[in-house]
Amino acid sequence: MTITAKIDLTGHNPLEALQQFFADILKTENITSILVPQRLPPKNTVMPTLVTDASLLEGVDPLAPAFPMNASRIAARLTRKPMGGKMAAVLRPCEIRAFIELIKLKQARKEDVLLISVDCLGAFQNKEYLKFAGQNGKEATLRFYKNVMNGNVAEAEGLEFAPACKACEYPVSENADIQIGLYGLQTGESILVKAQTEAGDRILNQMKLPETNETQERRTVIDGIISKHTGYRDSMFTETREATNSLEKMSAYFASCVNCYNCRVACPVCYCKECVFVTDVFNHDPSQYLQWAKRKGIIKMPTDTLFYHLTRLAHMSTACVGCGQCSNACPNEIPVMELFRTIAHATQQAFDYQAGKSIEQEPPLSTFREDEFQEVVGITN
Amino acid sequence: MENFEPTIIAFVCNWCTYTAADLAGTSRLFYPKNIRLIRVMCTGMVDPQYIIKAFLEGADSVLISGCHPGDCHYINGNYKARRRIKLLKEILPQFGFDPQRLRLTWIGASDGIQFAEIMRDLTLQMKALGPSQTKLKMVI
Ligand code: SF4
Ligand code: SF4
Ligand code: FES
Numbered sequence: 001m002t003i004t005a006k007i008d009l010t011g012h013n014p015l016e017a018l019q020q021f022f023a024d025i026l027k028t029e030n031i032t033s034i035l036v037p038q039r040l041p042p043k044n045t046v047m048p049t050l051v052t053d054a055s056l057l058e059g060v061d062p063l064a065p066a067f068p069m070n071a072s073r074i075a076a077r078l079t080r081k082p083m084g085g086k087m088a089a090v091l092r093p094c095e096i097r098a099f100i101e102l103i104k105l106k107q108a109r110k111e112d113v114l115l116i117s118v119d120c121l122g123a124f125q126n127k128e129y130l131k132f133a134g135q136n137g138k139e140a141t142l143r144f145y146k147n148v149m150n151g152n153v154a155e156a157e158g159l160e161f162a163p164a165c166k167a168c169e170y171p172v173s174e175n176a177d178i179q180i181g182l183y184g185l186q187t188g189e190s191i192l193v194k195a196q197t198e199a200g201d202r203i204l205n206q207m208k209l210p211e212t213n214e215t216q217e218r219r220t221v222i223d224g225i226i227s228k229h230t231g232y233r234d235s236m237f238t239e240t241r242e243a244t245n246s247l248e249k250m251s252a253y254f255a256s257c258v259n260c261y262n263c264r265v266a267c268p269v270c271y272c273k274e275c276v277f278v279t280d281v282f283n284h285d286p287s288q289y290l291q292w293a294k295r296k297g298i299i300k301m302p303t304d305t306l307f308y309h310l311t312r313l314a315h316m317s318t319a320c321v322g323c324g325q326c327s328n329a330c331p332n333e334i335p336v337m338e339l340f341r342t343i344a345h346a347t348q349q350a351f352d353y354q355a356g357k358s359i360e361q362e363p364p365l366s367t368f369r370e371d372e373f374q375e376v377v378g379i380t381n
Numbered sequence: 382m383e384n385f386e387p388t389i390i391a392f393v394c395n396w397c398t399y400t401a402a403d404l405a406g407t408s409r410l411f412y413p414k415n416i417r418l419i420r421v422m423c424t425g426m427v428d429p430q431y432i433i434k435a436f437l438e439g440a441d442s443v444l445i446s447g448c449h450p451g452d453c454h455y456i457n458g459n460y461k462a463r464r465r466i467k468l469l470k471e472i473l474p475q476f477g478f479d480p481q482r483l484r485l486t487w488i489g490a491s492d493g494i495q496f497a498e499i500m501r502d503l504t505l506q507m508k509a510l511g512p513s514q515t516k517l518k519m520v521i
Contacts, residue, residue, distance in 0.1 A: 241475065244475065244476060245475065245476065245477055246476065246477040246514070247476055247477055247514050247515060247518065247520060248518070250476050251519075251520065251521045254521060255521065257521075276430070296517070296518070296519055298519050299519060300519060300521040305521045306437060306520055306521055307430075307433060307434060307437055310433045310437075310472070310473075310476075311429065311430045311433055313472055314429035314430065314433065314465075314468060314469060314472060315429070315430075317472070318468070342475075343471075343472055343475060346471050346472075346475070347468055347471050347472065350467060350468070350471045351464075351467075351468075364464065364468070365461075365464060365465070365468070368457060368460035368461055368463070368464055369460075370450060370451075370460065372463070373463050373464065373466075373467045376463060376466045376467050376470055376485055377463065377485050377486065377487065378484075378485075378486060379484050379486060379499060379502055379503055379506065
């Protein structure tokens, strides 16, 4: 049996409770470090920190609506080889899903890591978070947490969630070893701690927290969030398809793209060590540009913009987890996530695949069946 | 579009379809000059990127052709190619490409006659379909 326990909040706010919980995790035998987002003074930026000293968890804040990067990449960097001790990693559900894709791409390992996830409250775009956090990031987070629980963030803060979060169907991780629950509980009374794997069970066993049950109420609240987000997602798909259904419209969509490739750098699943678009292959001869210009009389500079985006769609859309970091990173506010998720939905469906769902499901482009997709062969269909 | 001459880029594997093309040639079979063959060692090395590039540069059609299933000289390159074509047929039509412009066939080394036939048929199909939208317009 997997353990479901609770942490009482009497006299604590949820951030203090989480800080204590993570400190206790660090004290369990065989966990030697914890990767956890913390607020860093003086600007209240929330960044992943790798901590070995349980007294240095003062700024722990996995609830802040800040999502500066998809930390699956950091987790991959820390697990690609044995690090000499087991690490607990506190990640958002979409970070865990990206991490699972990276395991399958052999860029990360699951062996030495305990995955912990907190019910995701959602995040703002980068710029907006910094405005929101202002002088007191901790206070801002606690206010935000209450507003999320009451379902009135937009009204209370005058800020919208990032589109990726509005369209997210996975606010609660299915693959974390330990899932920390916030939704569907009495705000301010307790939080839920649930083991979802044997590894999680072993840790919770050592911690001896009071056991409890996951309520139907909690399930209902989560289902409500998922169906609201799915609705947003589906209209986003329809609008995006309409906005890109010809080459002219695609050109308009990416008209302000400067080929900075930030979207690719921010992407947790764009897997190449060196992207072909930054190699000499694309350092064309000056005479080549002239030749291209002559052919049609005009070319837009820099060139290869649609080439880049279409290639990236072909390379990574089957692994896209929809975290939205591409949009977050774009200097010119191009809705990159909207397009990538729209296409990813179609490509993943075509291969009956869900990115980040499980380690067992094989990535569509690294496997095949002998007898499949006959409909794409031949010139008559 | 009576005088329209489509450009067809064909990535053909060295061991089967290229050999078939060679056979068609040495047997003096006729096939249209619209086909531009690019010889690759195996269909399994055709990255989707090559296909996208060909289309964006104005190809009216892209054909990938290799060994029959079970005959690939690198064991399973053609199965992987088939998945990539499936993938592109999901992606490209979204942006207004007619999926008929992207073709995958298996033509064995001794199928010179079939090679010439397929090239003729494909050229006729593309003539009927007209030029691809990338041909004349500025693509960013
Ligand atoms: S766009 Fe393609 S080549 Fe570039 S990093 Fe991503 S997967 Fe690799
Ligand atoms: S981040 Fe934006 S501007 Fe930069 S390459 Fe991506 S879409 Fe283009
Ligand atoms: S060698 Fe012909 S398809 Fe692989």
